[in-house]
Amino acid sequence: MSLASRTLAARLPDIVGAAHVINEPAQLAFYEIDGKTPGAAVRPGSREEVADVVKFAAAENLAVIPSGARTKLGIGLPPARYDIALDMTRLDRMIAYDPADLTLSIEAGHSLSKAIGLLGDHRQFLPLFVPYFNRATIGGTIASGVDSPLRQYYGTARDYVLGMEFVTADGALAKSGGRVVKNVSGYDLHKLMIGSLGTLGVIVSVNFKTFPAPVATRGFVATFESMEKAVEMRHRAAKSALTPLTMEILSPRVADLFSSEAASRIGSGAMPADVLSPKHWAFSSGYGGTEKVLARYESDFQKLAAELGAVHSAVLNSNTRPPAFSRKREFFPIAISSSPATTIMKISVLPSRMKELLSVAERTAETNSLPWAALARGVGVVYLALLPPDTSDDTRRRVADATGQILAAGTKLEANCSIPWAPSAWKPGLKIWGPERADFAQLEKVKKVFDPRGIFAPGRFVGGL
């Protein structure tokens, strides 16, 4: 037992109670990140306990990594150090929900899907339909910065997180923002926490603006002979009067992924037949409103699809849309479960450059003999899954080559590239956070203010921050 582990074993039970300290190797394995296992895991029951754990870690210079349901710990670089896993799942209170004001304050460990379920009782929701939806926590969703298909209409978390409370690297409780929908009091520090992967502080609670649920939703899917036409459909829809809730472009292989056995386990229900085709690119969109509004969307979409010579089109109703939507939401786990070597790139690009980027992606994957699938959001975020069947050295080299080539091409297109998922063993050979950043010195300043001694998830973020 190392000195650090002995200190942990002796002190942590005083803070959170022995029942909430995990030292068993078998159980600690659940908290593993890229092959690194923590010395201990703790499950604090209150924000004060979180603060005390951090205070202790700061005094002992121990590295802390907060986690929720541990579904997205694969995002980021392997940690440089990892002493304490801070399991936030006992902080699961709904602090305040004011349906009439459409605001919610909720603890980080609260289940995301349960929170949305509770809002549903008031015909409201949060537009955070993120991967691992049924298991994800509020805190993990915000800290990992994953996006939702609904960003087309509602934006991302930064657009509806109103404020936050978090524990600083000194073990103090701090807050920024508030619980009102409009607020410019002080710096928006909470925006820095979104997507920061726990490297700046431990989020203990988040305040959200909630949204009224649409009275009804439906979906429209059209398939095309070429990628260009599917993207063109997105462009025309974006120029129309319509403001859909979601818009996506799906590559042919997505049809196979979505009808796989893994997809029916992860998504809800069976994928409706004859919607996607493994031979064609697809444009897919969801929209909400009354019957009259829905009909308008359908007639406009049908017209656009016909103009572009769609091979097939279909309207997804309240029975057929949920399985399709849940698969789009769960693109990550579905792709990951299809192969042990799955590597996913995230490339965000100006919509006008989507065609160019997708053809580079297609060409590069194919010259490197890598099966691939792409799901591109209408706002210009392309998720490219490379799906080689094995993790051999040869495959690793081809994946490294392909991601490197796409990254270089993407950079020329002013794209933002990163690799949110890759086998742990491959990470050292991949540019997980994309090319070196010109603004790295500014990111470093932020990290140094929040975590001067580097105790929060050290090494996990951009440039090893």
Place this chain on the structure above:
Amino acid sequence: MRRASPAGARRKIDGARPGDYSCREEATTTHPATSMDTRLLNDLKKLLGADMVLHQPEELLLYEYDGSVETARPNCVVFPRNKEHVQGIVALANRYQVPLVGRGAGTGLSGGALARRGGIIVSFMRMNRILEVDVENQRAIVQPGVVNAELTAATAPLGLYYAPDPSSQKACTIGGNVSENSGGPHTLVYGVTTNHVLSLEAVLPTGELIRIGSQAVDSVGYDLPGLFVGSEGTLALVTEVTVRLMRIPEMVKTLLAIFNTLDDTTETVAAITAGGITPAACEMLDGWTLRAVEAYVHAGFPLDSAAVLLIDIDGTREEAELQAEEVAEVCRKHNAREVRVARDTRERDLLWKGRKNAFGAVGRFSTTYYVQDGVIPRTKLPQTLRRITEISEKYGFQIGNIFHAGDGNLHPLILFDARDEKQLRGAVAAADEIIEFCVQMGGAITGEHGVGMEKDRLMPLIFNETDLDLMRHVRDAFNPTGLLNPEKVLPIKKGCGEIYSRPLPAAGASPP
């Protein structure tokens, strides 16, 4: 829209709140504005040209003011035309250890663009070009001095517009909007400035030129634009902004709902919100303000009503028509005596002209007024408006209410005579009482006007020392010498009061 108090009526606000402050970390107190050196003025003139440097007292007078009741005298005002000029100005400020303050049109309402510690005001009015409008990607790249309404005017023929629309939009600049994270009536559904900024180019007080955010969405790394937008000019001087443009909706419906009581009006707003209807804008004008506005714009506002709601609903034809009917129904259910729908663009524009020129209209009735800015949960509107009426009676000031009701963002307008020192103090006390009530209701001290030098002393109402220290450390990381916009946003720690209250030094090169 001048509504400043006379020079000399500046409020003494230091040490107004108790707290355990120390001077540690307070970099801004280590460099009291030195008298402006002739050498610095010469260097600035060499950099920018003599006509781009103002320093005569009569030239500076205008720059002692913004839209707030604060005043502060700069030593000089300079007009850079490009980012190299801005970098040069920053280098000189560092060499001579003189404070720097960025400024757009000076329409701000919290003293953000005032030189609280003297020094150089960097006016961006000569950096006013729209550099690119990208229709396909719905974005524009602009210099900071571009006027808000001009961006919308330039993009409207292409079917696009810039959504944040502060009431001062005909004058205020995008750079100022970025600093203040400005809002406006139509931010209810589309969001404020921070929701529309994709990328910034800026000069840090250290002289570094930085680019943060990206042209595409989801820049990798911490959300630096999220931090810089709304930092009130305390972190950087912005030299270029990439903004998102919105598509002009197929249909806009403008409704005017007329009420006989304030309570019915505020309860309607709460019911619209609770009913899950999100209009594009939902503004409230109380009876007094309404009459002032009507006398000025003749928009047909009913003179005998207690209040009206001015509501915009937009979207596709189907969406707008349906929602307009739903809103009208809620209004009627809450005793609206009439719900008018603007028949055409002319009627619609007239109603909105009334709203947007309200402050100007009020200027006809009072020498000075103090526009406050507080936020509350929408559910607390009825009791908050009642409380404002009580405060109005208590202090004996007329208080008009014209505000973004849908956001819960209040703008009480306190009418007073600033020539009377006692009235000024009373107006400030009344305003403080309103803000304190907003905080008690679970709200915030400012929704869109900023903290600036007006409300730094009120920050402890919502933030404790840990919160404030963290913000101070963030500021100091980017603004390590404290030369950029000193003594704004974050309250000075107690114990520095003597330094703070020292009168501003006279400009060496421009004797008053």
